[in-house]
Amino acid sequence: MLLREIKNVFHAELDPLYDKEEVDSFFYLLIEYFLGLDRFVLAIQPHLIISKENEEPMFEALSRLKLNEPVQHIIGKTHFMDMEFVVNKNVLIPRPETEELVRWIVGEVAGQAFQAKSGPLKILDIGTGSGCIAISLAKHIPEAEVFALDVSEEALQVAKENAMVNKVEIELVNSDVLELESLDIHFDIIVSNPPYVRELEKNEMQKNVLEHEPHLALFVTNENPLLFYERITGFALKNLKIGGRLFFEINQYLGKETERLLRDHNFSEIEVRKDMFGNDRMLRGIKVHKTTAL
Numbered sequence: 001m002l003l004r005e006i007k008n009v010f011h012a013e014l015d016p017l018y019d020k021e022e023v024d025s026f027f028y029l030l031i032e033y034f035l036g037l038d039r040f041v042l043a044i045q046p047h048l049i050i051s052k053e054n055e056e057p058m059f060e061a062l063s064r065l066k067l068n069e070p071v072q073h074i075i076g077k078t079h080f081m082d083m084e085f086v087v088n089k090n091v092l093i094p095r096p097e098t099e100e101l102v103r104w105i106v107g108e109v110a111g112q113a114f115q116a117k118s119g120p121l122k123i124l125d126i127g128t129g130s131g132c133i134a135i136s137l138a139k140h141i142p143e144a145e146v147f148a149l150d151v152s153e154e155a156l157q158v159a160k161e162n163a164m165v166n167k168v169e170i171e172l173v174n175s176d177v178l179e180l181e182s183l184d185i186h187f188d189i190i191v192s193n194p195p196y197v198r199e200l201e202k203n204e205m206q207k208n209v210l211e212h213e214p215h216l217a218l219f220v221t222n223e224n225p226l227l228f229y230e231r232i233t234g235f236a237l238k239n240l241k242i243g244g245r246l247f248f249e250i251n252q253y254l255g256k257e258t259e260r261l262l263r264d265h266n267f268s269e270i271e272v273r274k275d276m277f278g279n280d281r282m283l284r285g286i287k288v289h290k291t292t293a294l
């Protein structure tokens with residue numbers, strides 16, 4: 001079959017389910033992954049023929065896309081901060097908004113907004129999932145010692161693989177942050193993108209997220225949507241050095257409430273930032289001397 005005919009089949013079958021641009025992007029990702037072809041191939045070779053044998057994985061992928069499976073699961077990887085990350089059903093697929101949070105942290109460290117007083121900068125990522133935050137911080141701040149915590153052993157396996165793929169060292173911690181009081185380490189930075197989607201927001205979500213991404217990574221109850229933020233803020237008060245910084249990715253609808261939580265815990269220089277879509281998406285606070293001296 002001609003490659004362009006395969007593309008036409010993709011559009012015929014998937015346009016009713018996804019945006020046209022999204023279908024294009026699936027198609028180009030899949031021809032790169034399965035056939036080693038780049039996205040400009042059709043402009044250069046409009047009559048390129050694909051053998052029956054090579055067509056097969058493309059049509060198998062098409063069937064999986066029709067069942068709402070994320071394309072990242074089909075090819076087993078995604079990109080984050082210009083690095084490649086293995087993903088599977090046990091981890092959240094890293095989102096572009098989370099890159100903005102990582103860039104904020106890297107920018108503050110590079111701008112020497114703060115430095116470790118002695119020894120390497122110590123960073124903890126809570127709810128690490130694929131390890132995307134921890135690993136990109138380790139890559140961009142090579143002098144830091146980075147710890148990555150998750151309750152899911154399966155997620156930590158993926159984070160371990162991603163650390164190897166990206167040639168960085170991180171310390172993995174298997175623990176439930178809702179139960180954890182202290183780690184006997186004082187950190188310069190604690191960062192977390194915890195579960196924050198309320199059950200009531202489920203109807204805004206696409207099927208490929210709802211049916212294929214881990215609910216453990218996504219959902220909190222309507223009654224207590226800030227549960228993780230409360231626990232992590234309490235943990236940070238005990239486990240951040242004085243002057244240490246707490247960074248969160250946040251639920252866009254709960255910016256004010258999450259900000260108030262940090263204020264109530266006497267964090268200072270609290271700042272909420274919007275993501276590229278204009279939604280409240282990340283928050284930073286500094287633990288100051290007068291609150292809970294370590």
Ligand SMILES: C[S@@+](CC[C@H](N)C(=O)[O-])C[C@H]1O[C@@H](n2cnc3c(N)ncnc32)[C@H](O)[C@@H]1O
Nearest residue numbers: 094127128129150151152176177193194195217
């Ligand atoms: C929203 S995902 C974030 C994953 C990754 N950090 C990212 O930004 O793409 C939340 C993560 O928190 C983990 N998690 C859920 N409950 C937890 C708990 N009680 N203790 C520690 N981690 C937890 C999930 O396994 C999941 O990996």
